[in-house]
Amino acid sequence: MIEVSKKCIGCGKCVPVCPFAAIQMVDRLAVMNEACTLCGACVQVCPVKAITINREEASARRDLSSYKGVWVYVELMDVPGKGHGKKIRPVTLELLSAGRKLADELGQELCAVLIAEKNQGWEKELGEYGADKVYLAEHPEFFEYNTDVFSTAVIGIINRHKPSVMLYPASIQGRDLAPRVAASIYVGLTADCTALAIRDGLLVQSRPAFGGNIMADILSPNSRPQMATVRPNVMKIDEPRPGRTAIVVREEIKIDKNLRRVKVLERKLAHDKAGAKIEEARVVISGGRGLKTKEKFKMLEDLSALLGGVVGASRAAVDMGFKEKTHQVGQSGTTVSPKLYLACGISGAVQHIVGMKASDIIVAVNKDPNAPIFNVARHGVVGDVHEIVPKLIETLKKKGK
Amino acid sequence: MNIVVCVKQVPDSTEVKINPETGHLIRAGVPSIINPYDHAALENALKLKKTYGGRVTLISMGPPQARSVVQMGLALGADEGVLLSDMAFAGSDTWSTSYALAKGIAKIGKTDAIFCGMQAIDGDTAQTGPGIAQQLGIPQVTFCEHVDIDGKNFIARRHIDGGHEIVEARPPVLFTILVPKEFSPRCPSFPEIHGSVKKPYHVWTADDIGAEKHYLGLKGSPTQVSRIYPPPQREKAEMFSGSAHEAAEHILAIMRKGQFIAE
Numbered sequence: 225m226i227e228v229s230k231k232c233i234g235c236g237k238c239v240p241v242c243p244f245a246a247i248q249m250v251d252r253l254a255v256m257n258e259a260c261t262l263c264g265a266c267v268q269v270c271p272v273k274a275i276t277i278n279r280e281e282a283s284a285r286r287d288l289s290s291y292k293g294v295w296v297y298v299e300l301m302d303v304p305g306k307g308h309g310k311k312i313r314p315v316t317l318e319l320l321s322a323g324r325k326l327a328d329e330l331g332q333e334l335c336a337v338l339i340a341e342k343n344q345g346w347e348k349e350l351g352e353y354g355a356d357k358v359y360l361a362e363h364p365e366f367f368e369y370n371t372d373v374f375s376t377a378v379i380g381i382i383n384r385h386k387p388s389v390m391l392y393p394a395s396i397q398g399r400d401l402a403p404r405v406a407a408s409i410y411v412g413l414t415a416d417c418t419a420l421a422i423r424d425g426l427l428v429q430s431r432p433a434f435g436g437n438i439m440a441d442i443l444s445p446n447s448r449p450q451m452a453t454v455r456p457n458v459m460k461i462d463e464p465r466p467g468r469t470a471i472v473v474r475e476e477i478k479i480d481k482n483l484r485r486v487k488v489l490e491r492k493l494a495h496d497k498a499g500a501k502i503e504e505a506r507v508v509i510s511g512g513r514g515l516k517t518k519e520k521f522k523m524l525e526d527l528s529a530l531l532g533g534v535v536g537a538s539r540a541a542v543d544m545g546f547k548e549k550t551h552q553v554g555q556s557g558t559t560v561s562p563k564l565y566l567a568c569g570i571s572g573a574v575q576h577i578v579g580m581k582a583s584d585i586i587v588a589v590n591k592d593p594n595a596p597i598f599n600v601a602r603h604g605v606v607g608d609v610h611e612i613v614p615k616l617i618e619t620l621k622k623k624g625k
Numbered sequence: 626m627n628i629v630v631c632v633k634q635v636p637d638s639t640e641v642k643i644n645p646e647t648g649h650l651i652r653a654g655v656p657s658i659i660n661p662y663d664h665a666a667l668e669n670a671l672k673l674k675k676t677y678g679g680r681v682t683l684i685s686m687g688p689p690q691a692r693s694v695v696q697m698g699l700a701l702g703a704d705e706g707v708l709l710s711d712m713a714f715a716g717s718d719t720w721s722t723s724y725a726l727a728k729g730i731a732k733i734g735k736t737d738a739i740f741c742g743m744q745a746i747d748g749d750t751a752q753t754g755p756g757i758a759q760q761l762g763i764p765q766v767t768f769c770e771h772v773d774i775d776g777k778n779f780i781a782r783r784h785i786d787g788g789h790e791i792v793e794a795r796p797p798v799l800f801t802i803l804v805p806k807e808f809s810p811r812c813p814s815f816p817e818i819h820g821s822v823k824k825p826y827h828v829w830t831a832d833d834i835g836a837e838k839h840y841l842g843l844k845g846s847p848t849q850v851s852r853i854y855p856p857p858q859r860e861k862a863e864m865f866s867g868s869a870h871e872a873a874e875h876i877l878a879i880m881r882k883g884q885f886i887a888e
Contacts, residue, residue, distance in 0.1 A: 371767075415752055441850070611872075
């Protein structure tokens with residue numbers, strides 16, 4: 225499992241970095257006790273590489289049936305303009321809804337893993353959205369996401385409590401963290417899943433590959449937890465149940481500041497006026513060349529505001545200066561998958577379609593009945609955006625009053 | 626600075642289709658290219674080499690024909706190339722692949738930075754880079770727009786959800802690189818291609834890198850592909866045409882039904 229070789233010089237550097245206080249110096253030699261979770265923090269700091277973890281042996285000893293429960297990694301996000309304020313990233317709730325179904329199918333608990341500088345009563349929200357239990361690790365070093373710090377904590381909590389399934393958002397944070405954890409504990413990880421199910425007690429992880437031209441079902445039959453990152457905006461959020469509570473289990477973890485090996489010098493959040501990001505928007509109103517001028521394009525802003533959405537643009541519209549590049553949807557822009565995607569005056573070049581075809585309901589308005597956008601749209605409207613969009617705005621404004 | 630760049634040979638993904646009857650990938654006639662993200666990573670590494678000196682070594686894993694992407698990288702300016710090629714690697718998932726690449730990189734010798742593409746366009750997993758970093762026990766900086774050097778440290782600008790950050794990392798460190806918005810892959814010139822043939826190139830097997838075989842290939846991979854299939858076909862769009870007023874009413878009805886607006 226974990227071994228300390230003769231190379232150990234008894235420097236003691238590993239003792240303070242152990243998050244679980246599992247190392248003692250005995251006769252100038254590091255000795256691990258049963259609190260060791262094989263998180264690997266000591267391996268990282270050992271100056272003479274005297275500590276090794278034998279993963280194979282560790283995994284051979286795994287009794288798969290002792291792994292129980294479906295876990296969801298809780299991603300926190302900064303609240304714009306509120307200093308160090310944080311809130312739960314909405315994709316976490318999607319994962320809880322998906323995880324709830326898996327847990328029910330398996331007859332097991334749904335647990336949320338919350339790693340935070342300070343819990344702000346989040347167990348309430350997590351409970352209402354389906355969690356039975358919240359594993360809470362609080363520490364000042366968790367003030368912002370850091371790969372080394374967070375992966376050490378997650379690995380430790382997994383090794384202590386042995387979940388059967390663990391889900392992460394396929395966000396930048398989740399895709400940074402999950403492979404690190406998987407590599408460390410030698411378990412399977414499937415990226416960017418769009419569907420999850422249980423078959424014969426195993427997690428079936430469905431994901432697109434080759435740019436969405438192919439779907440694959442992936443299993444991790446011989447390792448636990450079965451881990452997956454899940455694409456945001458795909459899983460439906462179930463109605464919260466007010467008053468439903470989750471038990472909080474506190475995880476004692478100490479984090480040495482030397483674990484943090486990458487330093488953030490500067491961070492900027494580029495929020496839309498309304499504070500919404502196009503990747504996360506529930507509604508995206510997109511415009512293309514068909515809008516003709518920057519002034520005309522502005523009507524999409526009005527429509528979007530009425531629907532609580534975010535404006536997107538085709539590459540042509542960006543190239544013509546109708547909208548900033550940060551709003552470009554497509555291969556060389558952003559990939560979006562909102563619940564509603566309204567394409568106005570967009571012909572539907574391949575490079576645009578790959579960036580929006582995962583949207584739930586696509587409505588396209590175009591003058592040309594043969595525009596390729598109608599091949600991906602669920603609802604096609606042949607007509608002039610310059611006439612139809614103002615009518616939409618007018619009606620919605622009337623309703624608002 | 627010694628930089629290792631990981632490159633992967635990929636089919637030009639937009640061309641790959643599936644045979645609906647056999648369920649197999651149709652790869653015939655699909656051109657193989659250097660993964661564009663890896664190409665961007667290589668260009669970033671070469672830029673650092675040009676400015677600050679140092680050595681750029683390429684590493685790839687794949688069948689013998691994957692030599693072409695290593696050769697391409699050498700022609701673009703890398704100094705040395707390594708291809709990990711062995712039947713034992715066949716069928717490796719991201720875990721096993723990062724294990725093998727980490728072993729190969731360890732054999733290359735002292736490395737200050739590893740550059741990987743953020744993801745490969747055939748798998749889109751973005752898992753191999755962080756996997757290598759963990760296997761080597763070094764820090765990672767993922768989703769980088771670009772990486773520069775400041776004194777002894779690296780400075781990277783990276784994407785985060787909802788913005789970007791500038792980070793500093795001491796070597797050794799692994800970066801995963803995004804394709805810049807205005808990236809047009811450079812093609813090597815004829816003299817560059819000609820010169821690249823003389824550059825050191827090695828093919829290493831699992832034994833050469835000291836990889837334990839039970840971690841490799843289909844058997845060593847914790848994930849298994851149980852089934853591949855074509856994505857569900859979208860039904861044809863429900864088309865509507867009428868006056869602007871009718872069209873607007875039609876769209877509003879769709880929005881009402883989807884509960885995007887109140888009844």
